Amino acid sequence: MKLFTKKSATCLAISTLSALSTGAFANKAPTIEEILVTAELRDTNLLKQASSVSVYTLADIEKQNATHLEQILHNAPNVNFASGASRGRFIQIRGIGERSEFVEPVNFSVGVLVDGIDFTGISTTVTTLDIDQVEILRGPQGTVYGANALAGLINVKTQSVTDEFSGNVKTTLAEYDTRNIEGVVNLPISDNLGVRVALQKNESDGYIDNTFLNREDTQNIDETVARGTFSWQPNEQLDLDLVLFYADADNGYDSFSLDNGRETQTDDPGHDRQETFATSLTSTWHLANGQQLISSVSRADSNIEYGFDEDWTFVGFCDGLACDEANTGFQLEYSSFDNFIRDNENTAIDVRWLSDEGSFTWLAGVYYRDQQVDLRRVYTFLDNDFLTEYETENTAVYGEISFALNEKLTLTTGARIEQRDADYADNDGVVLDADESDWGGKIALEYNLNDNHFIYGLVSRGFKFGGFNPNNTLEPEQREFDSEELLNYEIGSKGSWFNGRLQSQVSVFYQDREDVQLSATNVVCTDGMDQPCTFSDFVDNATAGNSLGLEAQLNFALNDNISVYSSLGLLESEFEDYVSFSHVDANPEQNIGVDLDGHDLPQAPNYTFTVGTNIQLTNDLNLDVQVQGKDDFFFSNDHEFKADGYELLNMRLEYAAADWEFAVWGRNITDVDYEVRGFGTFSNDPRDFFSEVELYTQLGEPRVLGVSASYQF
Numbered sequence: 001m002k003l004f005t006k007k008s009a010t011c012l013a014i015s016t017l018s019a020l021s022t023g024a025f026a027n028k029a030p031t032i033e034e035i036l037v038t039a040e041l042r043d044t045n046l047l048k049q050a051s052s053v054s055v056y057t058l059a060d061i062e063k064q065n066a067t068h069l070e071q072i073l074h075n076a077p078n079v080n081f082a083s084g085a086s087r088g089r090f091i092q093i094r095g096i097g098e099r100s101e102f103v104e105p106v107n108f109s110v111g112v113l114v115d116g117i118d119f120t121g122i123s124t125t126v127t128t129l130d131i132d133q134v135e136i137l138r139g140p141q142g143t144v145y146g147a148n149a150l151a152g153l154i155n156v157k158t159q160s161v162t163d164e165f166s167g168n169v170k171t172t173l174a175e176y177d178t179r180n181i182e183g184v185v186n187l188p189i190s191d192n193l194g195v196r197v198a199l200q201k202n203e204s205d206g207y208i209d210n211t212f213l214n215r216e217d218t219q220n221i222d223e224t225v226a227r228g229t230f231s232w233q234p235n236e237q238l239d240l241d242l243v244l245f246y247a248d249a250d251n252g253y254d255s256f257s258l259d260n261g262r263e264t265q266t267d268d269p270g271h272d273r274q275e276t277f278a279t280s281l282t283s284t285w286h287l288a289n290g291q292q293l294i295s296s297v298s299r300a301d302s303n304i305e306y307g308f309d310e311d312w313t314f315v316g317f318c319d320g321l322a323c324d325e326a327n328t329g330f331q332l333e334y335s336s337f338d339n340f341i342r343d344n345e346n347t348a349i350d351v352r353w354l355s356d357e358g359s360f361t362w363l364a365g366v367y368y369r370d371q372q373v374d375l376r377r378v379y380t381f382l383d384n385d386f387l388t389e390y391e392t393e394n395t396a397v398y399g400e401i402s403f404a405l406n407e408k409l410t411l412t413t414g415a416r417i418e419q420r421d422a423d424y425a426d427n428d429g430v431v432l433d434a435d436e437s438d439w440g441g442k443i444a445l446e447y448n449l450n451d452n453h454f455i456y457g458l459v460s461r462g463f464k465f466g467g468f469n470p471n472n473t474l475e476p477e478q479r480e481f482d483s484e485e486l487l488n489y490e491i492g493s494k495g496s497w498f499n500g501r502l503q504s505q506v507s508v509f510y511q512d513r514e515d516v517q518l519s520a521t522n523v524v525c526t527d528g529m530d531q532p533c534t535f536s537d538f539v540d541n542a543t544a545g546n547s548l549g550l551e552a553q554l555n556f557a558l559n560d561n562i563s564v565y566s567s568l569g570l571l572e573s574e575f576e577d578y579v580s581f582s583h584v585d586a587n588p589e590q591n592i593g594v595d596l597d598g599h600d601l602p603q604a605p606n607y608t609f610t611v612g613t614n615i616q617l618t619n620d621l622n623l624d625v626q627v628q629g630k631d632d633f634f635f636s637n638d639h640e641f642k643a644d645g646y647e648l649l650n651m652r653l654e655y656a657a658a659d660w661e662f663a664v665w666g667r668n669i670t671d672v673d674y675e676v677r678g679f680g681t682f683s684n685d686p687r688d689f690f691s692e693v694e695l696y697t698q699l700g701e702p703r704v705l706g707v708s709a710s711y712q713f
Contacts, residue, residue, distance in 0.1 A: 039113070039135045039155035041144055041363050041400055041414070042354055047494045050412065050444040050456035052507040052551045054079075054136040054567070061128050063612070063624045064650055065172065065665045065708060067180055067202050069112075069126040069134070069156070074628045074648065075610045076136045077551040077569025080603050083676040083698055085306065086206075086221065086251035086272035089123045093138050094511060094547050095573040095604030096151035096486075099519055099636070099677075102340060102537050103377060105390040105424065107467050107517070111141070111149040114156040115229075115243045116280045117298045118346050118369070120148055124274045124304075125247035129225045130184050130198035132159045138551065139488045139509065140462020142440015143414035146367070146396055150464040150486055158243075161194040161231040162186055167713050174706025177217075178204040192233040200225045207702050208254050210264050212314045218254035218269035223247070237286045245278040245300075255677075255698040256312050258685045262699060267315060268337050270308030277301045290356025299347045307339030310380070312684060323686040333686045336380035343374045359404040367396040367418075388426040388470060395419050408448045415441035424468045430479075432470075438463040438483060453495035460488045464517060469538040481539045487512045501557040508550050516542040516575065518602075520582035521638045521681045542578035545601060547571060561616040565626075569608040573601040575637070584639045584681050584693050596637060605631035605645070612650075622654045635678035641695040646674040661710045671703035 036043045037053055046055055054076045066072050070088035073079050081088035082099040090099050091110040098106055101121065112119040112126065119126055134156050141149035165187060172180035182200035189195065206219030230242040253270035257263060280298035287293060311317075311334055318324045318333045325331050352365035370393050377386040400414030419437040424430070442460035449455065466483040492507030520540040549571040557563045575596045580586060583594035612626030629647040634640070652665040677698040683690045 035133075037135055037137075038157050039137055039144070039153055041352065041365070042361075047496065047503070047505075048446070048448075048454055049494070050446050050458055050492075051460075052138040052490065052492060052505070052509065054138075054553060056134045056136075058131060058133070061131060061134070062654075062663075063614075063626065063652055064667060065652065065663070065706065066128050067172075067200075068128065069123055069154070071667075072128070072134050073136075075567065077553065077567045077608050077610075078138060078549055078571050079136060079569070079608065080605060080630070080633070081676070082603055083255070083700070085124070086219065086249075086253050087124045088676055089121075091123075091154065092603040093136075093152035094509070094549060095571060095601040096511075096513075096547075097603065099603060100537060103375070103386070103388070103471060104469055104537060104539060105373065105388075105467055106539075107464050108148065109151040109464060109517075111145050111153045112156070113153070114245070114278075115158055116282060116296050116350075117243070117245065117278045117300050118148070118348055119156075119278075119300065122274065122276065122300070122302050122304065122344060124251075124272065125223065125225060125249050125276050126156060127200055127202065127223060127225050127247075129182055129200040129227060130159045130196075132157045139458075139490060139511070140440060140460050140486050142460060142462040143398055143400060143416045143442055146398075146416050146418040146440055147394065147420065147438070147463060147465050150462040150484065158198070158227065158229070159184070159186075159196065161188075161196045161229055161241075163188050163191075163194065168710055170708060170710035172706055172708040174204075175704050176205050176207060178221075178704065178706060180708075194231050196229040198225075198227045206252060206254075207699070208262055208264055210254060210266060210269060212265040212267055213269070215269075218252050218264065218266070220252040222250045224249075239284040239286075241280075241282045241284075243278075243280045245276070247274070247276045249274045253306070253308055256308075256679075256696050258312055258687070258696075260695075260697050260699075262702070265313050265317070266309040266311075267313070267335075268309045270337075271305065273303075273305040275303045291354065293351070293353050295349075295351040297347075297349050300344075301346075302342075302344040304342040304344060305339065306342075307337060307378075310336040310338050313686075318686055321687060323689065332689065337378075338380070339378040341376040341378070344371070345373075346371045360402070362399070362401045363414075364399045365397070367394070367398065369394040384427070386426065386428070388424065390468075391423050393421045410446040410448075412444045412446065413442065415439065418463075420465050422465070422467065424470065426470055428470075428472055430470055430472070432468045432480065434466065434468075434480075436465055436483060438465065438485070449495075452497070453493070455493045456491065458488070458490040458492075460490070462486045462488070466517075467539060471538055474538055478538060478540070481517060482515045482541050484517045484541070485514045503555045505553045506550070507552075509548070511547040513545040513547075514543075516545040516578070518542055518637055520580065521636075540580075540582070542575050542596075544576035545574065545578075546576060547573035547601070547604075549573075562613065564611070564613045566611040567609060571604055571606055571608075573604045574598050575601065580637060582638050582681075599637070600634055602634045602636050605633040607631045620656050622656070624650075624652045624654075626650045630674075635675075635680060635695075639680035639693070639695075641678055641680035643675040643678060643697075646672050648672060648674070659712045661712075663708045664706075665708065666703065666705045668701055668703045669705075673702070674700045676700040 035046045080092045082090040097109045137153045167185040169183045184198045186196045202223040204221040205217040208219035210218045225247045228244040232240045251272045253272040278300035282296045285293040323332045348369040354363040373390045375388040396418035398416035402412040422434045424432040444458045464484045490509040553567045555565045578596045579593035581588040581593040586593045615623045632645040649669045654663040675697040680695040
């Protein structure tokens with residue numbers, strides 16, 4: 001009895017496709033082998049997947065020397081992210097997704113899974129350690145993942161255990177005192193038992209100079225990640241896979257200043273910390289007639305602490321300036337720190353029974369999730385810490401059937417019914433609860449033109465449950481918000497041409513949203529000037545919204561040594577019949593809001609693109625050059641400030657000799673300043689007496705040049 005045979009074959013297929021991406025064709029005509037998307041209900045060939053999906057393999061990750069998920073997201077069409085922390089963990093797909101998390105319990109629109117473990121909302125620790133591939137599924141995944149994937153899903157799959165002793169060690173040195181070291185060991189213990197252990201340490205001073213403290217590391221990165229994967233086949237019918245995961249991120253957070261840029265003046269820099277213990281156990285029973293019973297149990301416990309210097313300055317900042325107390329007659333400047341401490345416990349169970357491949361296939365499953373989030377807010381201007389408890393319990397049943405109408409045409413339909421109980425309580429005496437249910441599903445018509453060309457039409461429905469706004473400054477009618485529904489209409493074509501040298505994926509979609517959940521801001525100003533305005537986020541519902549767009553990806557091997565790759569996302573998205581009373585131009589006291597009907601959604605650039613080429617200069621020397629770009633986009637629906645569009649140039653020159661590999665690389669080589677978060681509903685500057693609404697931005701990664709070396713054994 002041999003273990004890992006099927007997994008090894010899959011890894012080989014993925015490696016072959018990676019060879020196409022990198023241009024390493026070993027003196028023979030390149031062909032595209034099968035690559036599997038594992039995030040769906042059953043593993044599916046990427047070129048036969050009836051939805052818009054991007055898959056990034058190990059070779060793609062190495063092109064950027066990426067160490068974190070946020071760096072990979074730059075590649076994907078119609079995908080964006082907002083930072084406001086040490087990492088860009090707030091993700092948007094097709095203009096849908098959250099931008100921050102403070103006091104309010106957040107229902108996220110983009111799900112994140114790592115080896116079947118739910119990292120939605122806690123992806124600060126999702127690094128590239130021993131990753132096999134990253135799958136980005138765009139559009140609602142209402143059948144597969146229900147309420148957690150209204151906009152889409154990001155599925156991270158790490159390397160599987162193989163039946164050979166192997167491993168690798170990699171180290172990286174780069175500017176800003178950036179250091180990375182990781183190691184992997186794959187150890188077969190017997191013919192049916194193996195283990196894979198991976199460790200990673202990421203460190204960097206970050207890209208901020210704190211001129212008041214005379215420090216260059218107040219936005220530092222300090223991340224430790226460890227993973228153990230165990231695969232056991234006790235008999236021919238049963239496979240068991242156990243994943244043990246630990247991560248500790250102790251990152252700094254000191255991104256904003258009154259004058260913007262990369263220089264801050266805080267006297268109490270913030271932090272962005274997360275410690276996560278997680279595990280998953282997946283069992284696969286191979287039943288009669290090719291059927292399978294797959295069960296997965298996972299749990300993730302995370303302790304998260306996120307805090308920042310709210311005034312962005314130091315005590316005495318106004319000394320000698322117009323805002324000095326000696327000139328104004330009262331204390332104008334302020335000093336405060338806001339700290340959010342969360343305990344997040346998430347347990348999920350998923351059991352599915354599926355048939356063998358054939359002209360008629362079926363699948364049925366049940367799902368259960370229990371999540372408990374306890375928050376402690378420690379804030380300078382609160383008399384007592386603010387404490388909340390938020391628990392949700394989700395149960396669902398789902399199923400999918402697929403049958404061939406003829407030799408070329410296949411109809412696939414799936415549905416999911418999900419029910420949620422939610423309970424909220426805080427030490428202000430607020431107690432809220434909700435019990436609701438909703439459904440998602442899809443109908444897809446798939447047509448095989450021939451063995452190499454595939455077209456599809458898809459209608460899918462997604463949903464996101466409602467929730468609570470605990471802020472006691474809100475009006476009673478703002479304390480709860482409604483669930484959101486989305487209908488996605490999509491047509492697409494996938495295929496390969498020229499004997500496998502060209503691979504293409506193209507899709508066009510239209511999305512219709514009802515009761516759009518969006519982030520708004522409640523601003524409260526005092527009559528005097530002894531304190532600035534305070535602001536707090538809450539969730540509101542717009543009447544509707546829609547999005548129209550295109551997603552295209554092309555890989556083309558020009559010859560045995562040169563390949564080009566590209567992706568393009570086009571997006572037009574807007575609100576329908578929405579009047580915002582939290583917009584900076586609104587006047588809620590006179591019941592006058594700002595009409596945002598037809599206004600673009602936030603974090604939704606009209607275009608995103610990647611274009612690159614890979615050149616095998618010699619048998620040992622490889623060059624990759626790529627440009628990534630985004631159009632400008634609104635930061636928020638609360639104001640009219642925009643992030644500027646940008647293009648980033650990345651390069652990597654790699655030399656491989658025997659078991660060694662050396663690389664010189666650069667990200668953002670032209671040193672473009674681009675924004676990854678922006679606030680524009682308030683003034684935080686005592687120099688103008690807190691009188692002018694201004695834009696404050698956090699900048700993304702500047703030019704970083706580095707070298708790396710790896711050894712495989």
